Amino acid sequence: MTRKKLSLLVLSLALSFGALAQNLKVAVAANLQSVIKVLAVDFKSKTGIVVEPIVGSTGNLMAQIKNGAPFDVFLAADMGFAERLFDDGFATDKPTVYATGTLIVCSTQNIDLKNWESLILTSTVKKVAIANTLTAPYGQAAQQALTALGLLTKIDAKMVNAESITQVNTYIVTDVVSVGFTSQSFLHDPGQHKKLYWSIVDPKLYDPIEQGMVILKHAKDANAAAADKFYKYILSPSAKAIFKKYGYQTK
Amino acid sequence: MDWGPIWLTLRLAGITTALLLVFGLPLAYWLSRGKSLIKIIIEAIITMPLVLPPSVLGFYLLVAFSPQHGLGKWLADHFDVQFVFSFKGLVLASVIYSMPFMIGPIKSALQGLPLSLSQASYTLGKSELETFRKVLLPNIRASLLTAIILTFAHTLGEFGVVLMIGGNIPGTTRVASIAIYDAVESMDYASANNYSLVLFAFTFVIVMAVFIFNRRSAKSPLE
Amino acid sequence: MIAIEIEKKMRTYEGHTVLRVNTQIAPGSITKVYGPSGCGKSTLLKVIAGLVSPEKGKIIVDDVVWEDTATKFSLKPQQRKVGFVFQHYALFPNMTVLEHLQYATDDAAWINRLLHFGRLETLVKHKPEYLSGGQQQRLAILRALAIKPRLLLMDEPFSALDMDMRGVIINELKGLIRELKCTALIVSHNPNEVDAITNEELAL
Numbered sequence: 001m002t003r004k005k006l007s008l009l010v011l012s013l014a015l016s017f018g019a020l021a022q023n024l025k026v027a028v029a030a031n032l033q034s035v036i037k038v039l040a041v042d043f044k045s046k047t048g049i050v051v052e053p054i055v056g057s058t059g060n061l062m063a064q065i066k067n068g069a070p071f072d073v074f075l076a077a078d079m080g081f082a083e084r085l086f087d088d089g090f091a092t093d094k095p096t097v098y099a100t101g102t103l104i105v106c107s108t109q110n111i112d113l114k115n116w117e118s119l120i121l122t123s124t125v126k127k128v129a130i131a132n133t134l135t136a137p138y139g140q141a142a143q144q145a146l147t148a149l150g151l152l153t154k155i156d157a158k159m160v161n162a163e164s165i166t167q168v169n170t171y172i173v174t175d176v177v178s179v180g181f182t183s184q185s186f187l188h189d190p191g192q193h194k195k196l197y198w199s200i201v202d203p204k205l206y207d208p209i210e211q212g213m214v215i216l217k218h219a220k221d222a223n224a225a226a227a228d229k230f231y232k233y234i235l236s237p238s239a240k241a242i243f244k245k246y247g248y249q250t251k
Numbered sequence: 252m253d254w255g256p257i258w259l260t261l262r263l264a265g266i267t268t269a270l271l272l273v274f275g276l277p278l279a280y281w282l283s284r285g286k287s288l289i290k291i292i293i294e295a296i297i298t299m300p301l302v303l304p305p306s307v308l309g310f311y312l313l314v315a316f317s318p319q320h321g322l323g324k325w326l327a328d329h330f331d332v333q334f335v336f337s338f339k340g341l342v343l344a345s346v347i348y349s350m351p352f353m354i355g356p357i358k359s360a361l362q363g364l365p366l367s368l369s370q371a372s373y374t375l376g377k378s379e380l381e382t383f384r385k386v387l388l389p390n391i392r393a394s395l396l397t398a399i400i401l402t403f404a405h406t407l408g409e410f411g412v413v414l415m416i417g418g419n420i421p422g423t424t425r426v427a428s429i430a431i432y433d434a435v436e437s438m439d440y441a442s443a444n445n446y447s448l449v450l451f452a453f454t455f456v457i458v459m460a461v462f463i464f465n466r467r468s469a470k471s472p473l474e
Numbered sequence: 475m476i477a478i479e480i481e482k483k484m485r486t487y488e489g490h491t492v493l494r495v496n497t498q499i500a501p502g503s504i505t506k507v508y509g510p511s512g513c514g515k516s517t518l519l520k521v522i523a524g525l526v527s528p529e530k531g532k533i534i535v536d537d538v539v540w541e542d543t544a545t546k547f548s549l550k551p552q553q554r555k556v557g558f559v560f561q562h563y564a565l566f567p568n569m570t571v572l573e574h575l576q577y578a579t580d581d582a583a584w585i586n587r588l589l590h591f592g593r594l595e596t597l598v599k600h601k602p603e604y605l606s607g608g609q610q611q612r613l614a615i616l617r618a619l620a621i622k623p624r625l626l627l628m629d630e631p632f633s634a635l636d637m638d639m640r641g642v643i644i645n646e647l648k649g650l651i652r653e654l655k656c657t658a659l660i661v662s663h664n665p666n667e668v669d670a671i672t673n674e675e676l677a678l
Contacts, residue, residue, distance in 0.1 A: 063438050109319070126318070127336060132419070134437040160336050160418035171418075175319035176335045367564035370525045373551040374558040375578045375621055385577065389568035 023052040024219075024226045025070060027061045029077035029211065030131075030165040031101060031138060031183035034190060035246040036075070042242065043233050049226045057164035059135025065090055065216060072219035072227045075211065075234070077101065077165075077183075078137035082212035095212030098234050099248040102184040103141045103206060106198040108175055113199035117149055120158075120179065128158045129171040129180035137209055138165050142181035145205035172196075183209075184247035211248075252445045255422055256430035260450070263338070263426060264406040267345040271353040271402055274346075279354045280383060283361035298355070300348045305411025312344055313416050336418035341426070344412045352401040360394030361387060400461055404454050475501050476625070476657065480521055480531030480541070484514055493517055497676055501536070504651060504658040506668045509678035515661040516561055518678065519627040522659070523558050524551035535625070557623030557656075559631045563614040565602040571613055572598040578620035588616045591646050593639075607634040612643065619650060626651065626658040632667060644671050 028036045033055050040051040054061070054071060062081040065071055066088060074091070075098065076082040082095035105116045111124055119125060130146075131139030139162075146152040158178075162168040165182055172180040173194055187196060213234060219227040233239055240250040282294055300308060316323040316334040326332045334340035364387060372382040388395070410428040417424035419433070427446050434443035476499040484491050493514035499505055507515050520526040522533060524540065527548060533541035540549045566574060571594055575585045589595045592612040602610055611634040618626060632640045648671050651658050659676070662668045 057436075060436050063436060066438075127418075129418075132433070132436070134433070160420065162418070163414065170313075174313050175317045176313060176323075365562075365564065367560050367562065368566065370520075370523075370551070371558065371560060371564040371566075371617070372577075373525065374523055374554075374556050375617070376552050376555065377577075378552060386566050386568070390566070392568075 022223060023050045024072050024223060024230055025052050025054060026073045026075060026230065027054045027056065027065065027069070027071040028075045029058045029061070030055055030136070031077055031185050032075055032211075033166060034188065035185055035242065035248075038242050038246075039234070039239060042238060043230060046233070046238075047226075047229055049229065051230065055166070057132060057136040057166075059132070060164070065218075070218055071216055072223050073213065073215055073230055075213050076137075077209065077211050078140075079210050079212040081137070082214050085214055085216070089217070091214035091216055093214065095214045096235065097210045097251070098213045098239075099211045099243045099250050101138065101209035101211055101248055102203070103138060103145065103181060103201040103209065104184050104187070104198045105179050105201055106172055106182050106186065106196055107179045108172060108194050108196060109178060110197055111178075113179070113197055116179070116199055116201075117151065120151060120155055125155075125178040126158065127160050127177040128155055129160045129162050129168045129177040131162050131165050131168050131181070133161075136164055137211075138168075138181065138183050141206040141209050142201070144207060145181075145201050148205045188246045252442065253430075256425050256427040256446065257449055259338075259422070259425065260407055260427040261453075263341055263345060263409075264403045266342055267349055267406045268353075268399060268403045270342070270346055271350060272399065275350065275353040275357065275398075276388075279357035280361060280387075282354070283358045294358075298351045301351045305348065305409070306415055308344065308348060309412040309415025312340070312347075312412070316340065316416075335416050336420060336424060338423050340416055341413060341424055344416060345406045345409055348409060348412055349402045349405045352405050353398045356394045356398040356401070357391065360391035364390055396461055400458060403457070407450060407454060475499070475536060476522075477532070477534045478522065480518075480528040480533065482514065482517055482521055482526070482528040482531075484512075484517055486512055493678070495676075495678070499657060499659070499676075500674065501657050502652075502655060503674045504648070504660065504672045505674040505676050506672035507659055507661045507676045507678065508663075511663075513678045515678055516629050519558070519629055519659065519661060522625070523556045523627055524549060524554050525558075555621065555624050557618030557621055557626045559614050559618045559626075559628040561629040561661075563602075563610050565610055565613060565617075567602055570599050570601050571605070574613060574617050575620045578617055579622070581622075584622070585620065588619055591650065592616045592643075608636065608639060611635060612639075615643070615647070619654070622654055622656075624654075624656050626654075626656050628658065628660045630661055630663060633663070640667065641670075644668070647671065 036053045040053065043049065043051055058077045058081045061074065062085060065074060065085060074082060074085065076095070079095055079097065082091070085091045086094050105113055107113065111119065113119065120128065130142045133139040133143045143152065160171065160177055162171055168180040168182045169186050171177045172182065173192065186192065187198060213231065215227045215231055243250050282290055313335060315321070318324055318327040318333050318335065323334065326334065332339065334343055368386055369382050372386045408428060410432065413424065413426055413429055417429060419425050419429055427450055431443050431446045434446065478499065479496045482493045484493055495518055507518065509515055517526060521528050528541065528543060530543050531541060539547060540554060541547070569577060575588060579585065589598065592615065594609060594612060594616065597605060597609060605613065611631065615631055632644065635643060660668050660672060
C-alpha cells in the first residue's frame, strides 16, 4: 500500500474510533450534581457507555439547548421546562417523570428549624438564600411555599438570590446566609462535610417538584442508541434505588 | 425598561473610581520611587486581579467576609457591617479588582518622567507633596485620564465577582451585567439587548468625549 | 566657606569608578569645574545640592553641616537653597516661562529683572516646547537665579547659546552673582569659555 493510502486509512480509522468513543452528554439540573456521578458509574458498569454530565440550573440549560447546545439527554428539575423543549421541537417525545424532589430549608448554624416559618421572621435568621425563581424549579417551589405562608414580602430584605441550587448550597456552606432553600439531595452530597441542620418544607405548600427527562433530537446515530439505553436505565429499578438513597421519591 | 440596574452600575463605577483615585495616587507615587523588594511584592499583589479569574477573587471574598467567622464576624459584631450581599461589598470587590487599571498607568507615567523634574523642584525649595501636585501630576494628565476611564469602564463590566458575592438583590447588588445575564438566562433577549445597548453607548460616549477633549495629548488605552 | 570632602561611587560603562573630592570653596567665588568626560562633574554638583548621597563624606557650608555620612545626616535639598541649572534644563513642560519663575518666587520685580537679563520678555506665555534650545537654557538659568540662591550650581549652562548671546549672558551673570553675594560652581566641557567669569578652578 502506498504511503498516502496508508495514512488515509489510519486517519479514517481514527476518526471512526472517535465517533464510536463519543461520550453521552447529559444535561442535568443542579440538584442532581452528586447523584448523577453515582448513576454514571452504575450505567457504565452495565453498558460500558461513558456519561458526561453538564450541570446547570434547569432554565439555563433549556435556553442553551434551544440555542444549539450539543446535549443528548436532559434531566430537568421540573416538567415545565422540559415540556417547552418538546413543544419547540428539540425533544423526541414528551417528558417523563423520573423522580420527585423534596424542598428543604437548611443551615450550618445550630438553630431549630422545625418551626422555621416563625423563626425566619426573627433576627436569628439574617439572610435567606433562594435559587433564581425564573430558572430554578426549586427556587420556584420555595417562592410558592413562602407566598402560601404569607412570608415572601415580610422577609424581602433578607432574601439573597442565588444563580442556581448549587450557589444556594455554596452560600449555606460558607456560612454567608443563615438558611437556604435547597433540595434534600444536598444532604447526601459526598463532597459536603459540614454538619447541616435542616427541616422539610411542607410539600403541601408548593407544586410537586416532578423532575422530567427528555431525549434530545441532537442525539444522532450511535448516540441516539446510547441515549435510549440511558433513558431506560434512569427509569430502571437500580437507578430508582440510587435516587431513593439521595432523598428523591420515585414511582 | 427597569433603569435600576443601570443607575446601580453607574454608582458602583463612580464610587470605585473615586476611591481608587484617592488611594491610588499616593500608592502609585510610592511605587514609582525606587525598587525595594517590598515594593515589588506589593506591585505584584496589586496586579494579580488582572490575571486572576474573577470567580477566584469572588470566592475568597465570600469566605473571608462570611459573617460567621473571622474578619466578617468581627466586622458584623463591631460595626454591624456585612460585605457579602451588600453594595459596600461590591465596592470593596471592585476596588480590589480594578486597582491595577488605576495604579498601572499612573505608576508607569510617573516613572517615565525624568527624575530631574522632581529634583529641580526640590532645589526651588518645594516639598515632595507640592512637587507631586504642581509638577508631576500636571505632566501625566493623559495617563491619569486613561487610568480613570479604564477603571470606570472596567467596573461597569464587572460580572464574575459580583455573581459570587452580590446575591442579585434588586436595588442593591443587581448591577447591569447581572441583569443582562439574568435576562439572557430567562430568554428575555429584548431586555438583555436594551441593557447592553445602554452600557455600550454610555462607554462609547465617555471614551469618545475624552479623546476629543484631549485631542493632542490623549493616549489610546492600548498604548 | 564651603568645605567639601566626599567619595561617591559612580557607575560607568565598564563598571565603577570613584569620585573623590576634597576641597574648599571660597565664599563669593565663581569656580569652574572641569575634567574628562564621565569623571563625575555633574555628580559632584548633585551631591552638593543634596540630590544624590555620597557613600562617604562631609559637606559644611558656612559652619552649617549639610552632609555627614558618619552621623548619617543629610540636609534636605529643599533647605539648602541651591540654585541648580541642569545639563538638560529639566524644565516643567506644563508651565510657561512666567509660571516657572512664579513657581520659584513671589518677587515680581526680581522676576522682571531676570526676564530682561535672559532676553525672554516676549516669550513669557510660552511653554518649553515652543522655545528654542537656547531660550530653554536661558530659562533654566533664570529659574535657578529666581530663588536668590546662596549657592549657584551650573551644569554646562551655556552650551546651547550662540557666541554673541553667550558673551552677553556671561557678562551680566557675573554682575548678578556679585549682587546676590552668592558662590557659584560652573561645570563646563569647554573650560575656556567660562574663563571670563570664573576666578577659581577645580579639576576632577
